Amino acid sequence: MPGRSWEDIDIPAWAWERPQTQRLLRDRDVPGLLRLAQAHGASQTRIASATGIAQGRVSEILSGKRTVGSLQLIERIADGLGMPDHARILFGLAPRSPAAASAADSDLSGPLRERLDIASVDQSLIGLFEAQTQNLRLIDRKLGAHYLLAQSQAHVRQMHDLLRHSLPGPVRRGLAQALAEAASLTGWQALDSGRASTAWRYYEIAKAAARESDDATVLAHVSAEQVYVLLDSGREREALATLRAARNRSGTSLPALLSSWLWAAEGEVHAALGHEAETQRALEHAFSLLPPEPHDPSLPFLMLDHTHLLRWRGHCLAHLGHDEAIEDLTRALDGIAPLELGRAEAGLRTDLALAYAAHGDTTQAHRQARRAAELSDKSGSVRQRTRLARLLPQRRTSGGENVE
Structure with a gap:
C-alpha cells in the first residue's frame, strides 16, 4: 500500500x-x-x-x-x-x-453469495442456537458476565446476520425468538459490565426480534429487562412507565411465572422511588401469582422461585429501610449460597449490608459488604461494585472502623 x-x-x-x-x-x-x-x-x-x-x-x-x-x-x-x-x-x-x-x-459468486448460502436455517439449527444461549446463561449465573460478554456478542451477531438473510415464515420467526433471548442475555451481561449504552442497544435488538417472532411472552420479558438500564441510570419514573407498558401490552395472556416476575420488578422500581404502599402491593401480587411448581421449561430465561422472591422482597425492603429485610434476605441467603451463584449472592449480601447499616449493626454491615465485594471482584460485576459504592458509602463507627 x-x-x-x-x-x-x-x-x-x-x-x-x-x-x-x-x-x-x-x-x-x-x-x-x-x-x-x-x-x-x-x-x-x-x-x-x-x-x-x-x-x-x-x-x-x-x-x-x-x-x-x-x-x-x-x-x-x-x-x-x-x-x-x-x-x-x-x-x-x-x-x-x-x-x-x-x-x-x-x-455474486464472492462474499455476498456465501452469506446467502449460509442463511439456510432449519429447526435443528435453531435448537442448537437455543442450547448455546442456555449454556451461556448457566455459565453467566455461575461466573458472571466478565467471562462471556464477547462470546455472547459474537453469538448474537451470527444469529442477527442469519436472520437478515432468511426467508419469511415459521422458521424465520423461530430464529427471531432465539435471537431475542440471546440479545436480551447479552444486554444483561453488558449492563453487569457497566456498559449501559451497549446494554440498551442489545435490548433494542432483542425487542425488534421479539416483535418479529410474534411471541408476546418473549417481548414482555425483554422489554421489562430493559427497564434495568433505566433504573441503573437513575431514570426511575421512565422505568416504571416502560414496565407498566410492557405488562399492559400483553394483557392477561402471559404465563403466571412471568407475571409474577413482572410484578416483582415493578415492586423494585417502586422501592427505588420510595413508594412504600405500591411496593408492598406489587410484591403481594408477585407472591400470589408464583406457581407451586415454578420451573417452566418454556421460560428458560426466568430463574424464579420462592427463595428468589424472598430475596427480591428483601432487596425492596432494604431500600425502604425496613428491618424485616434482614429476615427475608437471611432466609434467601440460606437457599442461594449453596448454589454458588456468585453474582446473585453478591447482590443479596449488598442488600444485607444496607439492611444491617439501616438497623445500626455496623459490624454485620461491614462483614456483608466485604463478602459482597469479594464476590463482585470474582465475577467481575461492575454493576455490583457500583451498587456497593453508591448504597454503602464509606463511613466510620464510633470505634473508628470503616464500614463500606
Missing part, C-alpha cells in the same frame, strides 16, 4: 486468504484480527501506533474487556492492519479501490 512506513503492520497477502482469517472477518472478530497482527510480529505498541488506539485500550480489546462497535474505530483498525479490499468487503466495509467496489457490486 503506497505511503506505508516501517512502523506499519505487514500482514502477508496469503494470511488474508486463509479460511480462519476469513471467518474472523465475517464475524467482525476484532480481538482475533489483532491477534493475527501479533502473530505476524506486531506488538501492542505497534498496533496502537498503526490504528491510533491507545495501547491500554488495545490490551482491553485483546482480553475481551472492551468491545469495538464504532464504525469509525473499525475503519481505523482496518486501515492500521493494511486490510486489502477483498478482506474489507468481508469485514463489512467499503473497499478502497473503485474497481473493487464495482466488482463487489456485480459479482
Whole structure:
C-alpha cells in the first residue's frame, strides 16, 4: 500500500486468504484480527501506533474487556492492519479501490453469495442456537458476565446476520425468538459490565426480534429487562412507565411465572422511588401469582422461585429501610449460597449490608459488604461494585472502623 512506513503492520497477502482469517472477518472478530497482527510480529505498541488506539485500550480489546462497535474505530483498525479490499468487503466495509467496489457490486459468486448460502436455517439449527444461549446463561449465573460478554456478542451477531438473510415464515420467526433471548442475555451481561449504552442497544435488538417472532411472552420479558438500564441510570419514573407498558401490552395472556416476575420488578422500581404502599402491593401480587411448581421449561430465561422472591422482597425492603429485610434476605441467603451463584449472592449480601447499616449493626454491615465485594471482584460485576459504592458509602463507627 503506497505511503506505508516501517512502523506499519505487514500482514502477508496469503494470511488474508486463509479460511480462519476469513471467518474472523465475517464475524467482525476484532480481538482475533489483532491477534493475527501479533502473530505476524506486531506488538501492542505497534498496533496502537498503526490504528491510533491507545495501547491500554488495545490490551482491553485483546482480553475481551472492551468491545469495538464504532464504525469509525473499525475503519481505523482496518486501515492500521493494511486490510486489502477483498478482506474489507468481508469485514463489512467499503473497499478502497473503485474497481473493487464495482466488482463487489456485480459479482455474486464472492462474499455476498456465501452469506446467502449460509442463511439456510432449519429447526435443528435453531435448537442448537437455543442450547448455546442456555449454556451461556448457566455459565453467566455461575461466573458472571466478565467471562462471556464477547462470546455472547459474537453469538448474537451470527444469529442477527442469519436472520437478515432468511426467508419469511415459521422458521424465520423461530430464529427471531432465539435471537431475542440471546440479545436480551447479552444486554444483561453488558449492563453487569457497566456498559449501559451497549446494554440498551442489545435490548433494542432483542425487542425488534421479539416483535418479529410474534411471541408476546418473549417481548414482555425483554422489554421489562430493559427497564434495568433505566433504573441503573437513575431514570426511575421512565422505568416504571416502560414496565407498566410492557405488562399492559400483553394483557392477561402471559404465563403466571412471568407475571409474577413482572410484578416483582415493578415492586423494585417502586422501592427505588420510595413508594412504600405500591411496593408492598406489587410484591403481594408477585407472591400470589408464583406457581407451586415454578420451573417452566418454556421460560428458560426466568430463574424464579420462592427463595428468589424472598430475596427480591428483601432487596425492596432494604431500600425502604425496613428491618424485616434482614429476615427475608437471611432466609434467601440460606437457599442461594449453596448454589454458588456468585453474582446473585453478591447482590443479596449488598442488600444485607444496607439492611444491617439501616438497623445500626455496623459490624454485620461491614462483614456483608466485604463478602459482597469479594464476590463482585470474582465475577467481575461492575454493576455490583457500583451498587456497593453508591448504597454503602464509606463511613466510620464510633470505634473508628470503616464500614463500606
